[in-house]
Amino acid sequence: MSKREREELDMYVIPPNFVEGGKIFGGMFRLRNAIEAGALGGGCALLVFRLPVSLTAKIIILCVTALPLAIFGLIGIEGNSLTEFVMNVAKFVRNRRTLCRSDIEDFDGVSRMRLKIKKMKALDCTLGKVMDYQRRQKVRKYQKRRERAKQESRPKNPIDIESYLPIDKIENGVVFTKDGRYLKILEIEPINFLLRSAREQRNIIYAFVSYLKVAPVKLQFKVLTKKADLNKHLSRINKEIRLETNEKCKMQQIDYIRFIKQIGLREAVSRRFFLIYEYEPYMPNRRGDMNEVYSVLKTAERSAKNYLFQCGNEVIEHEDENEFLTDVVYNVLNRASEHSLEERAEEVVRRYQTEGKDIETAHINEFIAPERIDFSHMDYIEIDGLFLTYLYIPSDGYKSHVAAGWLSLLVNAGEGIDVDLFVSKQPKDKVQFKLGQQIRINRSKIKEASDTNTDFDDLEGAIRSGYFLKDGLANNEDFYYMNVLVTITAKNVIELAWRVNEMKKLLISRDITIKTCNFLQEQAFRTSLPLLHPEKKLYEKSKRNALTTGVASCYPFTSFEISDDNGILLGVNKHNNSLVIVDIFNSKKYKNANMAILGTSGAGKTFLLQLMALRMRRKNIQVFILAPLKGHEFYRAAKNIGGEVIQISPASTNCINVMEIRRIDNTANELLDGPELNKSLLAAKIQRLHIFFSLLIPDMSYEEKQLLDEAMVETYAEKGITHQNESLEDGTGGYVEMPVLGDLHAVLLKKTETRRLANILNRLVNGSAKTFNQQTNVNLDNKYTVLDISELSGDLLTVGMFVGLDYMWDKAKEDRTKEKAIFLDELWQLIGASSNKQAAEFVLEIFKIIRGYGGSAICATQDLNDFFALEDGKYGKGIINVSKTKIILNLEEDEAARVQDILKLSDTELMNITHFERGNGLISTNNNNVTVEFRASNLEQEQITTDRAELQAIIDKKRNKT
Template identity: 40%
Template sequence: MGKSKTKGQREKPKGFDLKSLLLGSPRETTVPGSRFPNGTQSLVPVVDIRQGVLITEDGRYVKVLEILPTNFYLKSRIEQQNILYYLSSYLKIAPPSLQILVTTQRADIDAYCAQMERYYNTETNEACKEMIVEDVQLVDYLAATEIVTRRFYLIFAYTGAASELDDIARELAEQAETAYQYLDYCGLEVLRHDRYDEFLLKTLYTAIHKPYTSQVDFTALLSQIGPVCGASDIPAEELDDEDADGMTTVQDVLAPTECDLTHKGYLLIDGVFHTYLYISGYSYPTEMGPAWLSPLVELGDGISLSFFLDRKRKEQVLPKIAKTTMLNRTRLRDVEDTRADYEELDDAISSGLYIKDKLNREGEDFWYMHTLIEVTALDEETLNRRVQQVQNLCASMNMTVRRADWCHEQGFRSMLPVARLDADLAKKSKRNILTSGAAAAFPFSSYELCDDTGVLLGINLHNNSAVIVDNYDTDQYSNGSFAIFGMSGAGKTFTTLLLALRLRMCGVLVFIIAPEKGFEYRAACEAIGGQYLRIAPGSDDCINLMEIRRTTLDIDSNITDNVQRSDSVLLDKVQDIHTYLRLRYPEMTPEESYQLNIALLECYESFGITKDNASLLKPDGSFKEMPDFTHLYPFLLKYPVLKNVALAVKELIDFGMGGQTNVDLTSSFIVFDTSGNKQQDISSSTFIATSFIRDETSRSRTRKKAVFGDELWLIAGNEGNEQAADFVIELAKTIRGYGGIFVSATQNTMDYFALRDGKFGDAILNNSRFKLLLQMEEPEARKLQEKLGLSEEEVMQIVRCGRGQGLLCAGKSRICVEIRASQLEYDLITTNRADLEKREAKESAI
């Protein structure tokens, strides 16, 4: 029944146990009162979890806070200084001993894969199902080879005088609230878990069991703790000895199945190799830059870090510093300046005087810091390679890192989130530091944007975490709209179409408006079973703008017990036609405008359609036949004042754009290619698409929708029309209320902000929670710096980006992302000439 430690295949003579000779024999019982004195439970120093507090075997009470980091390196210099200032302020009032734990492991993609499995099972289009499989395979490959996730914890123990658990838990909660406040000033969010005991159990479990599996039910695991016989509500202290022996303890559920502690260079726990390293106390450089600990945090998979801080009282430290400085001065008088230790003594004196001055005059506190590094792997070769990676990085930072040979069990215990560092490791890794220096370590600088569900964008270039965004999660994001900017060749169209395809895989209704190079969208659209429409003179595709596709303007008409409004759908459609014809004939006078309304109403009335919405339907509930521009033309000729309007309509009819709808508009993925029009006609052709999309998106608020607008500055710029621009702006502003998102993309930032001193661009930007800034020239990056408040570091990051890389802004959070696609997606989307040439040659060979 017990879990046991493995001591090797062959029992060694005790006299030849080198570890025992050097360090002494291991104690037989590591857990007082344990039912299995020599079991793996001895590796778990926590005996209970109550009221959000860990209770350790040595009688301490520990609080664990989980922290969401920030992207420190992309902050401006002033922002960085403010962050470090507020962190220093917190350290002055924080508990005297702190542990900052950063764990790294392979990303958990189970939730993402489960989501895609649901979409696969409900998808009816075989082409889309094939792409879903490709997408899951890509994510699975990235999770196995590249993407990692990190968790950040702040841990401290209770140091007060209370003896009752209720009082201790309350005081620790108050200290946690103080941490919430000050860390918020630093731009850090402390997560407030609803089921705190379950969170603590999960934190401990993932620290002990590597690799962690998300299939563990921690609610069920927590419920197992307690008596296995009798009523579960009986307190443990009231059980007799026989019943107490049947208790399932925290140590039982957390303990590993097996462990091998006999090796010099590592531990072997449940088949996973663990080794521990520490930075030698004497090897830290005298001066370090801000966030100097971050490179160690971002080393990669299987490398975690624990940073300990221990504050000492000034009255305890100052006399020792004064005495040591005085002795060093005395020794210096007897040392010639040519001796090797002269500079060492001189530096020690200067350091002592510096510390005294900072403690006495500038309000600094004296701390000891310790840095412990955990490296894990599934095989010894990978373990050694990762250890070498740590050693190389530390050497490049002028620090010496050493393996804790024969002390890895102590290292394992010290890495657990219990704010307790082994005394021997503490002695070897101890280095004094002041409050400002401790704050400058700032390990919370590895921001991740990885929602459980949503669409995969790519890889976070800062820390190799996955970038998965759920645009429709209203709890996290005020809106899910995207604004994409990038120079020609930066990957703007590729990114836009990749996002559209992945949204379609997730069951989202996707519309794409392409006023420029719309042909680039055709292959992917048809491959996923979508509808590609070319709206231009001479095209075989035609959409009847005069066709009414709704029976009500009331979007909530399908909600039970909701009184349906009777606003006229016909008058709304007349207004759309009016706007469209004004785009074709901008010189329309007020008289022509008024008479046009009359002609339109007469045309619809000839088909039995009036302002009454009921007149739209036949007795069987289907729509009546709708007029088109060929039917409107005779009504226009009746009024001489509409002569010029009639000419504009006649031109539409002659070019094949005035007839009945002859394409399937029920597809879940529709591309409107308006790039075949002349510059002066692009606005009107694009308006046909936006008018149809507005009708479709306003049918329901429950279905997810996405509208993509590529190069919509062609509507809003010098060649465009303000009315059409207003229509697009209104769509971008209101689409969130219809359960949708708006994705705009452009490679010409200057033209994007051309209309009305930037009204169009500002409106789109302000209604986009996400901004993806791909590679661009510095002048355009400066324009966005002005609009988005980017720092100099962020501007330079945008300019230096490679193809398919960019700065993703999600509110105040900014990360550098590299867009990733599967091979199938890449082949469908790429516009690279060389790739297209290879594909053409391959198809020709077949």
């Protein structure tokens, strides 16, 4: 990060609580602790002085009893006074229990016993007296064990989880709680906040401030982190395998599934962001009817959408809001479950049908309740075999000066870390009165305190905090209390303890204190539910005062993910370990499917391009690859996926007749739009031939262009082809024989004025490149086609590149309902300094309109100076602008600076780009930038690697097999 960037970073203030300040004994101890210490020490002393021993003995006894007790009382336990701690322990002991769902037994193993008993009884009914004595004894044994286990393990006052959960119902997109509150839950699409420039971050924070001004009084921001659910993605791949007819491609798909499962076990973290608020009546102490409730909640939702949109966030809309709300609560409660909400609902429906009950009478909690919740441990709870513990930032645990989005430290902490941020706006008039009163009290106290006491610093800090808050309220800011609760989950107690320690170390390194909710785990569990109801005890321990800007600095929607179920895997997001799965053909999310890959030589452009092409082909997407350089690098992948490589070169027998007017299958297009307009196919072809000849003869004069046009019309006329499209038909459903370059060459020789053109064309007709002078003898019907023109050199390379692209473009326009992708490697050859305006216009036009044909144009280039050379970079910038998705690999500093200016990247992103290792890059799409480590399976790596050492390892492996 540059010096300029660092200087622009804003810092926000979260002042100490203004009512906290001033302790006794030099500021070392709370008053409550001192009173309890005095009571303990004094009580013990009274008892000791009643003992029938000498005074010396009494003093000794006091030193070993009363004095330690008094010190113990002053210090307290885990920040609590002794009475607070004892009360917490007493409440925990009284309430410790294990809750079970009504259709599940109370402890592990009993359910299995019940099933076995039922089987025994069924067998007993069938066989009757034939059942032997040992079998009957076994049934009695199970029955006795079952009854004994029930007596020992069941709590004295059992309660099922359905009754315990505080949700009454979910209806019309609103959560009704048992305590009479009405809640709305919105899912928010995050942004990649951390990679934004300081200016952009500042704008986002102040847009968030604007939202807080109009937001409901109480808010809960919940970040839910869990292993990514890859089932939808995998089910789509399995469906594609069933439809695939190419066996080589099927093998690739099976390997791809293994790879996704493997990477999903180690990484694949997914995060969801929620905003929860509750109904607030227009008039205090007056609750309106349900129409008013729905209206108020809907109005608040519209406000959230409008203001968060200014931050760059979107509120995700769901077709069925009730199902969405149910799914949110289900996911919070059933982290360990392998079953979806839909499967759980089917199970409940089957049970009701079996029992002859009406499913309409089922309570919502029957669908969302986990099987078992164990509240019997002081430092964690257990839900269906998953262990959870809760931590909170105490009131004095915050940093006073924080950067924008500082909460992302917790949001991006990793798998199994959830964050809940509670915000509560306080009445301004009451706060101002209380502030003035407390400032006066603290000022009077500080006069009596010695400046050598720590109490002096606390009082001084409280006074400064009070004045800061007072000034902020006078400057149109609001006063809030905020609380932060962290949920940590793990598969076992050891892993849980390790994660807790790591979290504490992480926050201590950032000068933030965090504490475990010992003996308050149940209260923390209820607080963590997406129901905007922090438990009073935790609220008092963790509340911290802040002004609007201080709360806005906690902006939580900072962990952007690209995860499209129907996309292709590119790699892993380096910031939050989420999988980057991109579906560029999703028109609802991406305005177009175009992509531009920029990188220096050796950065991994060809590797990434082939990786994307292979994975698209496996999704049954038509793939065309134009390889102008190092075409041999594409052979292995094409061979192993059942593709075809077509080499166009002077030494090859393959030819694409550039003069061919190709018959395009417009069946699907005509079904959509009706018969096409009768436009001249010959005129369109001649227009593109002018581009071809402008590349072949760059210095062609205007007069020569006119003469060439006449010669081309005459050449087609000799074959009976005119501007009437009917002249193309041969009567059998095909087209008549097309002219070749030799036919045009003969026409050009007829006139003196066109002799120069004929002489230049002679190279392609009779010279070293005469393979261009043939009818087309290749086709692009294969789903994975590589056109290798790397054997062409000099001016012929650009010419060959255009010929190949022209053919691909004709094929891409055939059926708008089918997805297809044209990959153009080293595009600078066609739009750079070695090309011309007409060719560059043709390429840019493809990028602009290929979306309308259901296609994607994907280009890769390494020579950025050449890429932006023609017409002052007009065409290079144009292609970048019409490519919704950009991937930037490692670049040299001068090239990176140019990209920064075009893509408006921050200095941080600029530094990353210049330091990227091979296989890493920055994906820029939908105004978000994501740093990605691109991943390939071992099989894919073998097929597309260009690294010398890896190629040698492949050869050695094959030699060892033989």
